[in-house]
Amino acid sequence: MSHSLAQWREQYPILESKTYLASHSLGAAPRATQDALNEYHALWASEGILAWDGPWWQAVLDFSATVERIIGAPKGTVVPMQNATRGMAAVASCFDYQAPRNRIVITSLEFTTSYPFWTRQQRLGAELVVVESRDGTTVDLEDFVNALDERVLLVPTSHVYFRSGALQDLATIIDAAHKHGAMVLGDGYQAVGTVPVHMETLDVDFYVGGSHKWLCGGPGAAFLYVRPDHIQRLQPRLTGWFGLKNPFAYDPQSASPELSEGVHRFLGGTPNVPGLYAAREGLRIIDTIGVEAIREVSTAQTTRVIECADERGLAVHTPRNPNERSGMVCLDFPNAERVSHQLCEQGIVVDWRPDCGLRMSPHFYNTNDDITRFFAAIDDAVGTA
Numbered sequence: 432m433s434h435s436l437a438q439w440r441e442q443y444p445i446l447e448s449k450t451y452l453a454s455h456s457l458g459a460a461p462r463a464t465q466d467a468l469n470e471y472h473a474l475w476a477s478e479g480i481l482a483w484d485g486p487w488w489q490a491v492l493d494f495s496a497t498v499e500r501i502i503g504a505p506k507g508t509v510v511p512m513q514n515a516t517r518g519m520a521a522v523a524s525c526f527d528y529q530a531p532r533n534r535i536v537i538t539s540l541e542f543t544t545s546y547p548f549w550t551r552q553q554r555l556g557a558e559l560v561v562v563e564s565r566d567g568t569t570v571d572l573e574d575f576v577n578a579l580d581e582r583v584l585l586v587p588t589s590h591v592y593f594r595s596g597a598l599q600d601l602a603t604i605i606d607a608a609h610k611h612g613a614m615v616l617g618d619g620y621q622a623v624g625t626v627p628v629h630m631e632t633l634d635v636d637f638y639v640g641g642s643h644k645w646l647c648g649g650p651g652a653a654f655l656y657v658r659p660d661h662i663q664r665l666q667p668r669l670t671g672w673f674g675l676k677n678p679f680a681y682d683p684q685s686a687s688p689e690l691s692e693g694v695h696r697f698l699g700g701t702p703n704v705p706g707l708y709a710a711r712e713g714l715r716i717i718d719t720i721g722v723e724a725i726r727e728v729s730t731a732q733t734t735r736v737i738e739c740a741d742e743r744g745l746a747v748h749t750p751r752n753p754n755e756r757s758g759m760v761c762l763d764f765p766n767a768e769r770v771s772h773q774l775c776e777q778g779i780v781v782d783w784r785p786d787c788g789l790r791m792s793p794h795f796y797n798t799n800d801d802i803t804r805f806f807a808a809i810d811d812a813v814g815t816a
Contacts, residue, residue: 434728436795443796450779450801455759455792458647461712471708487704494707497714498654503629509656510694511702518639518655521697524669528556534583536560538570540592569597576607583613591621594787596749596759625758627722648710651703662694671700725795729758732793736760739806763788770812779808
């Protein structure tokens with residue numbers, strides 16, 4: 432049995448040899464990505480530095496414009512980043528962390544590498560407040576809201592938690608934070624491409640995400656969204672020549688050159704042009720299909736996965752309400768880590784993480800046959816455990 436978006440399946444070569452169910456970790460590479468990377472090399476080889484005069488800088492602009500359409504952001508509010516942490520760093524560098532408004536509020540379920548970054552802001556005067564999860568799957572909304580007050584400067588938090596696929600009520604958190612004069616930085620890495628988002632409706636202050644998961648664009652092509660009214664008001668300390676108003680002035684006498692008047696002031700140094708070429712086709716396909724259509728397929732697929740897990744008595748560490756989860760489902764059972772490796776050896780690609788279990792994620796290019804094959808392998812593996 433298939434679905435209306437399975438026609439795109441032929442665009443992803445890995446599906447010819449593997450049952451790929453790990454888009455939450457690394458999206459499948461589109462077939463046409465090779466042509467895009469060949470184009471990048473051809474320009475470099477034939478034009479050299481002249482490639483910057485048109486196609487390479489245009490790749491920066493095109494990437495931003497496509498992301499803006501996908502996340503419902505106004506024109507001129509998205510800038511490429513090498514990774515999400517670099518985007519967070521650009522935002523963090525805008526603040527002086529002066530008491531009494533110097534608190535940063537995060538949750539205990541944020542992506543693991545977020546903690547070292549935000550913890551180190553304490554050396555600059557920030558105070559870190561961690562809202563604990565009660566169940567390891569999500570964070571109680573009341574607990575989160577109660578942690579917000581007039582001392583809070585910034586709330587960096589996941590739109591979707593990587594340990595469970597739980598979809599956080601970011602809109603309510605934003606509303607509560609804004610009432611206290613605080614700003615919110617949404618981490619959309621596990622959301623964009625499988626969960627519809629709309630920046631103007633959400634009214635989030637900042638939003639980071641990237642291409643190498645649900646957007647199927649590979650590593651090195653992340654992004655930062657900045658709400659329009661913040662762009663000229665904020666002065667990031669972490670910047671570089673592409674963040675300047677006139678990056679090609681090469682003025683050695685200017686101790687404090689002017690920043691770009693637009694969102695590029697957050698860009699910093701030279702953008703990762705090959706990463707943007709690699710991401711182009713994946714983003715184009717998502718933009719063409721529309722995340723709303725992907726979400727409809729994803730909801731049906733993850734519902735089926737949970738039903739199949741229940742039939743087998745497997746623990747599900749992902750919310751059962753489809754409005755509270757993304758496209759990933761986390762399953763746990765004895766020897767789940769070993770089983771995840773066995774499945775990968777059989778060409779059924781999933782992964783395993785501590786405190787969440789085996790993670791699997793059907794995307795729009797997966798079919799019900801892929802899910803059936805996955806559970807048949809689970810049955811065989813668990814039966815011999």
